[in-house]
Amino acid sequence: MSGKEPFTLRWGILATGGIAKKFTTDLLIPPSTRSVTDIQHVLSAAASSTSVSRAQEFLTSVNAPASAKPHGSYAALAADPSVDIIYIATPHSHHYANARLCLEAGKSVLCEKPFTVNAAQAEVLVRIAREKGVFLMEAVWTRFFPIAREIRGFVAGGGLGEVKRVWADLSFWNDVEREFGEKGEHRMVNMDLAGGALLDLGIYSLTWIFQILYHIQPPSSRTAPITASAITKYHLTGCDETTSVLLTFPSTGAQGIATTSIRVSSAATSAPTDPVRIQGTHGDLTVAFPPYRPWQYTLSPAESASRGKLADWDAQTVEREIPGGGMGMFWEADECARCIRDGKLESEVMGWEESLEIMRVMDKVRKDGGVIYSDELESVKYP
């Protein structure tokens, strides 16, 4: 791209909560701080479902440029001609309707995880994106970290030999009643907002398993896993509190063990065990906490008394810093810009079929464990 003007992507932010603020702050970090020169981002607008003044407060809080417009409704944002792509940062329950509103208005969409409440809703979004010829991606930011790409590349290149098993956990210890309220209104546990450990945190455990046992496999081996699972419900609301999923990928026989909880922690001790463990015939690669924002991995060669070490590498720990003082959410934004510049409707890193496959796993786990949201939340009815 040298000598050419960078491609500019104009963003609208839908919702003004916690992650909207973090994402937008990252979006405003100059791409040059991460050695990116081929694309750039402009913050054109933000919308609050509450009021224009709330949207303006949000823009002020992230030091938005004065040209960024506040909107008092999501519909007004979807109709804003100064916006190319909309980042959706509402609770899970609202992703389907909000994304559909934007896609039908001809906007590209980056939608927070989980894509939707269930696979049926995600399928509708994909169909509309295809019909409208606009870009659509689930915002699984973890996948776009250079260290995540490096890990995928190492494993795909046979660095671990044949991968047989991946363990992945994302659990946060919480004093659930104190932190999320006795009434269960907080989005983490609220059934009316499609809360629960699986859709909020377990999706990261599944994404690590899918990155290795599905994504980097040759296309003919990317088959749906067979799953068995267990759910323990949160007594106050009935959402899932602790969930474990065992996945077998039929084309390779490799197994994934995905766990999540809002009662125990992936990193409770002063010397926590790495929550992601990729195990191959030549050794293990483990990823340090937090697995959604990877920064360190460790390689440990397998050694046996009779055969010694099969790996051509030694034990080592690798660290990669996140440049520019941000969270690392800018890398997924850069991916959106490059895909749209290149006329792609979906990303190869977080493609539609893979998002759908992960949604199908979560659907089955919830069904088997008896965690079903209201008919309205599970429906594809719109509006």
Ligand SMILES: NC(=O)C1=CN([C@@H]2O[C@H](COP(=O)(O)OP(=O)(O)OC[C@H]3O[C@@H](n4cnc5c(N)ncnc54)[C@H](OP(=O)(O)O)[C@@H]3O)[C@@H](O)[C@H]2O)C=CC1
């Ligand atoms: N990638 C990541 O690391 C993270 C992703 N997330 C994901 O981001 C999404 C939002 O999470 P988070 O920002 O923590 O949530 P918050 O509760 O902090 O914010 C949600 C925002 O959505 C809007 N909203 C619209 N309708 C509702 C409603 N009925 N109830 C509550 N809020 C509503 C509100 O903005 P307004 O009133 O202005 O319209 C609100 O501020 C979730 O999908 C979550 O899984 C969350 C945390 C981290």
Ligand SMILES: O=C1OC[C@@H](O)[C@H](O)[C@H]1O
């Ligand atoms: O997506 C997420 O990742 C980080 C967690 O802190 C947060 O609860 C979750 O929504």
